[in-house]
Amino acid sequence: MSTDAKNAIAQMEKIVSLCKRRGFIFQSSEIYGGCGGVWDYGPLGAELKRNLRNVWWNTMTREREDVLGLDASILMNPAIWKASGHVDTFADLMRECSLTNKRVRADHVEPQDGVVMNYSGAKSPTGWKLARPISVLMKKGEHIESLRKRVRTLIASNAGEAAGKVEEIELLDEAKGDTLERTIDFHPETGGALGDARPFNLMLKTYLGPTATEADVTYLRPETAQAIFAQFKNVYDSSRMKVPFGIGQIGKAFRNEVTPKNFTFRSREFEQMELEFFIKPDEAVEIISGKVDTWSEGADLSEPKPNWGWQMWHRYWVDQRTKFYEGIGLGDVLEYYWQTPEDLAHYARACVDILCEFPFGTEELEGIAARGDFDLSAHQTASTKSQEIFDEELKTAAAKLTAEQKDALRARKQEEGRNTVKKKAEKERREPTADDFAAMEKSMNYFCDRLFAGNYVPHVIEPSAGLDRMALAVIAKAFSETEKVDEKGKKEIITVLRLHPRVAPIKVGVFPLLKNKPELVAKAREVYALLKKHMNCFYDETASIGRRYARQDEAGTPFGVTIDFETCGEKGPELADTVTLRHRDSGEQERVKITDLLGKLLPLVS
Numbered sequence: 229m230s231t232d233a234k235n236a237i238a239q240m241e242k243i244v245s246l247c248k249r250r251g252f253i254f255q256s257s258e259i260y261g262g263c264g265g266v267w268d269y270g271p272l273g274a275e276l277k278r279n280l281r282n283v284w285w286n287t288m289t290r291e292r293e294d295v296l297g298l299d300a301s302i303l304m305n306p307a308i309w310k311a312s313g314h315v316d317t318f319a320d321l322m323r324e325c326s327l328t329n330k331r332v333r334a335d336h337v338e339p340q341d342g343v344v345m346n347y348s349g350a351k352s353p354t355g356w357k358l359a360r361p362i363s364v365l366m367k368k369g370e371h372i373e374s375l376r377k378r379v380r381t382l383i384a385s386n387a388g389e390a391a392g393k394v395e396e397i398e399l400l401d402e403a404k405g406d407t408l409e410r411t412i413d414f415h416p417e418t419g420g421a422l423g424d425a426r427p428f429n430l431m432l433k434t435y436l437g438p439t440a441t442e443a444d445v446t447y448l449r450p451e452t453a454q455a456i457f458a459q460f461k462n463v464y465d466s467s468r469m470k471v472p473f474g475i476g477q478i479g480k481a482f483r484n485e486v487t488p489k490n491f492t493f494r495s496r497e498f499e500q501m502e503l504e505f506f507i508k509p510d511e512a513v514e515i516i517s518g519k520v521d522t523w524s525e526g527a528d529l530s531e532p533k534p535n536w537g538w539q540m541w542h543r544y545w546v547d548q549r550t551k552f553y554e555g556i557g558l559g560d561v562l563e564y565y566w567q568t569p570e571d572l573a574h575y576a577r578a579c580v581d582i583l584c585e586f587p588f589g590t591e592e593l594e595g596i597a598a599r600g601d602f603d604l605s606a607h608q609t610a611s612t613k614s615q616e617i618f619d620e621e622l623k624t625a626a627a628k629l630t631a632e633q634k635d636a637l638r639a640r641k642q643e644e645g646r647n648t649v650k651k652k653a654e655k656e657r658r659e660p661t662a663d664d665f666a667a668m669e670k671s672m673n674y675f676c677d678r679l680f681a682g683n684y685v686p687h688v689i690e691p692s693a694g695l696d697r698m699a700l701a702v703i704a705k706a707f708s709e710t711e712k713v714d715e716k717g718k719k720e721i722i723t724v725l726r727l728h729p730r731v732a733p734i735k736v737g738v739f740p741l742l743k744n745k746p747e748l749v750a751k752a753r754e755v756y757a758l759l760k761k762h763m764n765c766f767y768d769e770t771a772s773i774g775r776r777y778a779r780q781d782e783a784g785t786p787f788g789v790t791i792d793f794e795t796c797g798e799k800g801p802e803l804a805d806t807v808t809l810r811h812r813d814s815g816e817q818e819r820v821k822i823t824d825l826l827g828k829l830l831p832l833v834s
């Protein structure tokens with residue numbers, strides 16, 4: 229293992245241990261040995277998550293005039309997941325271990341070296357038999373006896389009680405096979421030969437209602453976005469918004485991830501924060517504004533304009549989301565991956581992944597996709613309920629087009645349609661058929677007819693972020709260690725969590741200098757009562773003041789307020805009712821009047 233990899237593991241271990249020690253994140257069901265890929269947020273974690281949620285909600289909905297919120301259910305009619313494509317295609321390619329049936333993601337098998345050992349089967353004195361051949365990789369450096377023991381143990385745990393005692397299982401007709409280098413055909417943990425790659429759907433199934441037949445199957449939502457599409461018309465009709473506008477939602481999502489890993493980064497239950505921002509198709513913008521503004525380097529993205537096409541809107545949201553991350557202290561650890569045409573889904577026009585530096589590598593934090601009208605159109609077809617909106621301005625502008633202008637637009641759409649058919653067929657590795665072209669021609673003509681009458685299915689830009697990944701990203705970014713010499717001259721490593729004040733779970737620690745001085749305690753409780761109505765504070769009177777600062781540094785608290793004898797007026801009237809305000813990151817300490825505290829702190833933490 230490389231030094232970098234070892235350091236990354238060590239860093240993650242420290243972060244996981246801090247999260248448990250200070251009550252940020254616990255393993256779910258820990259007293260029962262845990263529950264794979266599921267995590268619980270402790271008192272500090274719950275506050276941190278709530279702050280992140282609030283920053284997202286405020287920035288994305290409340291502070292904007294063009295985005296509304298939604299809070300939809302986790303369980304929905306399974307027809308939604310059929311229409312969205314999740315039932316048929318939301319799958320990872322998996323390979324199964326022939327020894328244990330344990331699955332592994334096909335693209336997660338690291339190459340291994342070793343010798344193949346073959347057995348015709350196994351039996352035990354209980355009469356139990358395994359009547360099929362098995363092949364296992366004896367890894368380079370592994371002793372044959374330890375391989376046999378491993379195989380017996382795996383067989384026994386798969387067979388259950390019937391196989392009897394592990395040590396009494398007999399492996400039959402052992403034969404040495406090929407020596408392999410960099411093989412990816414054996415399970416990385418068990419060493420058992422892997423079967424062919426097969427798709428494995430990531431949706432978690434459940435049954436709705438008292439009977440548990442196939443007709444009652446539904447799914448825990450694997451993303452929050454589909455509810456936004458399914459409720460698009462209700463929100464549109466009830467809010468009197470005009471396109472362009474967006475609908476944002478925060479909520480739980482579930483994916484039966486095959487290999488949940490890297491702490492909360494890849495979980496089976498997690499929270500998403502998604503925005504579907506609905507825009508006019510470029511053709512509608514062109515008819516209304518005469519020309520569509522497309523993106524070029526240096527384009528002004530500060531304020532949306534009526535002539536923006538999808539490209540500008542996509543770039544705008546990448547810019548907005550970048551500003552969001554800057555506002556929570558992640559600005560300098562972001563990278564962008566623009567998906568190539570080969571990466572893109574056939575309906576997507578562009579997609580950028582916002583990546584973040586984690587100890588285990590630079591990984592996706594958020595995806596921002598321009599998805600055309602794929603989602604609303606899919607629901608329109610499947611539900612047979614129109615998802616079109618009527619745009620008076622478009623109708624008026626279209627009425628002024630000449631017949632030639634309309635024909636030219638139609639011809640352009642037909643050409644685009646033919647190219648889409650070819651591209652889709654190419655992705656599916658087949659020849660496009662005459663029927664494909666005929667269907668596309670019909671659909672393009674329909675689109676133009678409806679457009680000229682002022683109707684269209686809105687297109688969408690989708691910034692989709694994960695709350696748990698964001699929480700982990702801010703913790704990982706904030707984690708730092710410094711060496712300190714304590715009061716007795718002993719060196720110790722102090723952990724300081726340099727969380728941005730906006731997301732820090734506790735904003736201010738309030739400390740009376742001494743706990744046995746009633747006047748200090750009374751004043752400190754007064755300050756605590758004043759602040760806690762406006763922000764999450766922590767009152768602490770135990771241990772030395774240095775220890776108390778250190779405890780709050782480790783919890784990520786950005787400010788500390790100490791109430792001392794000066795506060796009580798013992799060193800003259802000019803310092804009476806002032807406190808020491810300590811800034812975690814700069815170490816600066818300043819004297820502030822109690823009456824000025826709130827005004828000073830509020831802008832820093834919100």
Ligand code: ATP
Pocket residue numbers: 451483485492493494495496498499500592593594595692693694695696697
């Ligand atoms: P990945 O490629 O990492 O599996 P994805 O591209 O499938 O992610 P999306 O479907 O685009 O992810 O989901 C949007 C966001 O939801 C992701 O950027 C991520 O922040 C979050 N997310 C997705 N899957 C998980 C998961 N298993 N655990 C935690 N967060 C997740």
